[in-house]
Structures are given as C-alpha cells and as structure tokens.
Amino acid sequence: MNGAGGPHRILHLGLGNFHRAHQAVCTQDAGRSGDPWQITGVAGSTRRVVEALHRQRMRYSVVTLGPEETRVRQVASITDAFVAADEPDRVTREIADPGTRVVSLTVTEKGYDIDPLTRRLDLDSPGIRGDLEAGSPPRSTIGRLAAGLLRRARESGAPVTLLSCDNVTANGTTLAGLLRDFAAALPLHDGAELLGYLDESVTCPDTMVDRIVPATTDVHRRLAAEAGHQDEVPVPAEPFWMWVMSDRFAAGRPAWDQAGAVMTDRVHDYETVKVRLLNGSHSLLAYLGLLTGRALIADAAADPAIARAVRLLGDEYEPTLTLPDGFEVSAYRHELGERFANRRLAHRTTQVGADGSLKLAQRVPDAVLWHLERGRVPSALALTVAAWLRCTAYPEQLDPDRAGVPVDPNGERIRALAGRTGTAGGSAQRARSLARASLRDQAVLGQRLAEHGEFVDRVAKLLDVMETGGAAAALNAVCGEGPAPGAPAPPAPATSATPPGAQAEDPGGPQRH
Ligand SMILES: NC(=O)c1ccc[n+]([C@@H]2O[C@H](COP(=O)([O-])OP(=O)(O)OC[C@H]3O[C@@H](n4cnc5c(N)ncnc54)[C@H](O)[C@@H]3O)[C@@H](O)[C@H]2O)c1
Numbered sequence: 001m002n003g004a005g006g007p008h009r010i011l012h013l014g015l016g017n018f019h020r021a022h023q024a025v026c027t028q029d030a031g032r033s034g035d036p037w038q039i040t041g042v043a044g045s046t047r048r049v050v051e052a053l054h055r056q057r058m059r060y061s062v063v064t065l066g067p068e069e070t071r072v073r074q075v076a077s078i079t080d081a082f083v084a085a086d087e088p089d090r091v092t093r094e095i096a097d098p099g100t101r102v103v104s105l106t107v108t109e110k111g112y113d114i115d116p117l118t119r120r121l122d123l124d125s126p127g128i129r130g131d132l133e134a135g136s137p138p139r140s141t142i143g144r145l146a147a148g149l150l151r152r153a154r155e156s157g158a159p160v161t162l163l164s165c166d167n168v169t170a171n172g173t174t175l176a177g178l179l180r181d182f183a184a185a186l187p188l189h190d191g192a193e194l195l196g197y198l199d200e201s202v203t204c205p206d207t208m209v210d211r212i213v214p215a216t217t218d219v220h221r222r223l224a225a226e227a228g229h230q231d232e233v234p235v236p237a238e239p240f241w242m243w244v245m246s247d248r249f250a251a252g253r254p255a256w257d258q259a260g261a262v263m264t265d266r267v268h269d270y271e272t273v274k275v276r277l278l279n280g281s282h283s284l285l286a287y288l289g290l291l292t293g294r295a296l297i298a299d300a301a302a303d304p305a306i307a308r309a310v311r312l313l314g315d316e317y318e319p320t321l322t323l324p325d326g327f328e329v330s331a332y333r334h335e336l337g338e339r340f341a342n343r344r345l346a347h348r349t350t351q352v353g354a355d356g357s358l359k360l361a362q363r364v365p366d367a368v369l370w371h372l373e374r375g376r377v378p379s380a381l382a383l384t385v386a387a388w389l390r391c392t393a394y395p396e397q398l399d400p401d402r403a404g405v406p407v408d409p410n411g412e413r414i415r416a417l418a419g420r421t422g423t424a425g426g427s428a429q430r431a432r433s434l435a436r437a438s439l440r441d442q443a444v445l446g447q448r449l450a451e452h453g454e455f456v457d458r459v460a461k462l463l464d465v466m467e468t469g470g471a472a473a474a475l476n477a478v479c480g481e482g483p484a485p486g487a488p489a490p491p492a493p494a495t496s497a498t499p500p501g502a503q504a505e506d507p508g509g510p511q512r513h
C-alpha cells in the first residue's frame, strides 16, 4: 500500500493490445496474493481504447483463442486511462507522483528512437530533437520519461522502476542507456541532476515477454458478447504466455512471480531464444506469406515449402543460442510450430511484417555474424532479409486485396534505393545493387552486414531468383524439395513441450464455450 493508504500504482505507457493481454492479466492475478496493484494506462494519441474503457467502467475482455476452444475473461486491473497527446502534463505529473512505483512500457520498437547502428539514442530523430529544445511538453517516449523523472527527482527523490516490455534487445539495459544519452544532451544542470537520480534511484530490469496478441476485430467483439460482455475493445490472445524478468525493482512490485512470471538473472538467454526463434521465424513467415498472397501467419505456416524454410531458419538460429538451464529447445520449437499454426488467432502477415527495418536489426545480424565467423553463409537468414527487402522495395509486387502491404518507417528510403538501381543491366545486376545499397544504409540492419560480401551476395542472389521465378523459386533454392510436406520437424520430444516458466493458459477465465 502507498502512503495514502491506496494500492500501489503502475503507470503504463502504450495502451495497445499486448499490455492488456499480458502484463495487465498477470497484475490482476498477482493481486490475489493480497497486495493488489492498479494500473493507469496511457495511450499515445489514439482515443479509441481509452474512451471505450471509461464507457465500460474500466473493464474489458481477453478472448483466449486455442486451436479449438475459446475462453473469455474480464480484466479490471487497469483502473484509469488517458491519452498522452491530450494531457501531456499529466504524463509528467504521474511519473513524478511517488505513488507510481513502476512505469512500464509497450511502445513498439520505434517508440524508443534507437540509432540502429550504435544502439544509442538517435539524437537526430524529430521527436528527440524537439524534446531537447525545451518549451513545449515532450512528445517522445524518452523525452516524456526524462521530464517525469527530473520532476520526481526534484519533488520527492522517491525510487522508481522503469519496466520495458517491448521486443527490444536487452530492453531494460537499452532503455537505461537511452535515458542517459538524453540526460547527457540536456543543459548541464538538468542533465547532471537526471544522471544522478538515474544512478541512485531508478532501476530498469530486462524482461522477456511472450504471448501472441493480434489486433482486435468484430469476431472478438462477437465472442465477448456471446460470453455476456458488450465490449468495444476486447483483446484476442493465444493461450500460451510467458514473462521473464530480472528482479531489480526499486520501489516494490506486484507478486507477479506468484501469478506465473519468472524472476531470473538469465533474462538475456530467454530473450535471445525468443527473439530469434519466435520473432525471427515470425518475420520470415510474414514476408514469405505476403509474397505468396497469404493474409494470415497460419496460412503461411501451412505452406510446406515455407514451413521447411522456417525449420531451416530454426536450425540456423539454434546453435547461436545459450539456453537457459532446463530449457528444451526442440520442445520449444515444436510448440512454436503449433502456435504459428493456430488459425483462430488470424494474426495478419501485415501486422507481424510491419517495421521490418527496425525489427530485423535485432533478429538477424548477430546470428548471421555467428555463422560467418565459422565460415558459413546462413541461407535462411539471407532469405529473411531478401524476402523483407522484396516486400519493402517493391510493394507493387504484393497483392493489396489478398494480403496487403506492410508499413516500414524506412520504406521510402529503401524504395528510393531500389529506384536508383534503374532498369538497365538485368535482374541480377539490379538485385546486387539493391542488396549492396540497402545493407550499406544505416537504417537497414544497422549496416552491420554491409562488409560481408558473401552474405550480401547471397541476399542479392535470392532477390534475383524472386524477381525471375517468384518466392517459390527462392524457397526451392534455399531448401530444395526437403522432407515430405507436413512431416513434423524437429521431432516431438518425449519431455513436456512447455519451457520452464511458460504458462499454458492464463488461469482466471471461468467462462468457456
Ligand atoms: N502483440 C504481440 O503479440 C506482442 C508480443 C510480445 C511483445 N509485444 C511488444 O508490444 C509492442 C506493442 O504491441 P501491441 O500488440 O500492443 O501493438 P498495438 O498496435 O496494439 O499498440 C502499439 C502501442 O504502441 C504505441 N506506439 C506506437 N508507436 C509509438 C511511438 N513511435 N512512440 C510511442 N508509442 C508508440 C501506441 O500508442 C500503442 O499504444 C510490440 O511492438 C512489441 O514490442 C507485442
């Protein structure tokens, strides 16, 4: 309980679907331990979820979609919500309020303004530049955090935890570094004060977050209604969820561990497994799905040739991982195959494929370099890059009516590079020029693979094959005919398919139908 006798509070920045199906559910379940915490949700600029939650007395439904079974449960741990763009000063105030013990975030990769090459704060991004020129309320996530923390340091000096729950490599450590970069760019007095407070009183634990949470559609509104809940903003989710974090909380935390979350010092190992095997495979499924006219991840996963490529990608990722103790990687991969195949999730390839230039930077280069150092060029990783480049540089090749076109903040830049390759010289030459120019661009995989000619050539070769023979020819070039379609690989292990700490289903949903 806080000083005023009320429950402790979490301020959550980024009131998208994921937070509402993951941390908010675990926080509600942790409250059963007798120490309930409340969440104030902050949406960036969109009012839809905030207004609907207020109309619904701050309750909403999580619609859990198993391959065959639906469960609907009510969540009430978010007790207030507002829109940052409408009340910018309130964000600063709430961060500074000592009753706020944790500030958590799900603001997407692009919400951090990370320079992809250095992994430091991009001081040239318009949001950060604007926030460093004092005067108006901050607009970037890092600027908002800095303003709130500075005020907190001055008003109470109370400790606080910043908890990133985004798919960002070493998310807590990275966030701490970005805030320090911002502080270093502030006027001397403010910067020193913020740095001192960050050192003394703020922790930023790393986390690994996992649950496939698609966007809401009318199907989910109907399922909630059938379970008795008129809900404008229900959240669909798969049954599986997992949350791993380091237990470094400066001002307490909910009993998340009693609700299934894992506290460990080995977060990085869990995170690498997840970001590579799940998110890396998801990216490959999305881009190959888009290139073959599949709107849904499950439809891409059902294509035997794409499934073979995903297995090969897993084979390439696996030796690059340091596995957490007791982690059965073949069981995890087998279960991933089942999660990707869950058609009822209707997870769209455009959603998973969005912002590829930022996401692939975290999913691809380290694993590629691992193989190159050992004298091998990893073909499925090259296929991931080629398929993303093909979707992004030539969106006119995609069928907007069947699958759609994914957005990418660097899309214009990549299309300009493709435009400069011209039409002369044939497909092979154009592919080589595009692969070279884009991998040399800082915005693409952080430039980290540009000097590795053998990898760039493999990407170029695959782009050329896609141009002349389509995605099917590129798949054939990488995987050949492979094992018989539908053959399960890797083989199902004798041990449980659930990794340590994974939750087969959130426990509280009493309604089944
Ligand atoms: N959906 C999932 O399956 C899933 C699973 C694991 C982790 N995550 C993490 O959660 C993030 C959000 O996923 P979601 O499903 O809630 O998406 P969503 O589209 O429902 O919500 C996105 C949220 O990010 C905010 N946002 C977007 N761009 C921003 C920017 N430039 N600056 C600040 N805020 C910004 C939006 O205001 C919104 O609140 C993902 O990007 C990922 O890092 C999602």
Ligand SMILES: O=P(O)(O)OC[C@@H](O)[C@@H](O)[C@H](O)[C@H](O)CO
Pocket (backbone or CB within 6 Å): 167, 209, 210, 211, 212, 213, 278, 279, 282, 283, 351, 352, 359
């Ligand atoms: O959330 P993103 O945009 O980083 O990536 C899209 C999906 O791969 C991702 O949301 C997964 O569904 C999720 O990471 C599963 O835990």
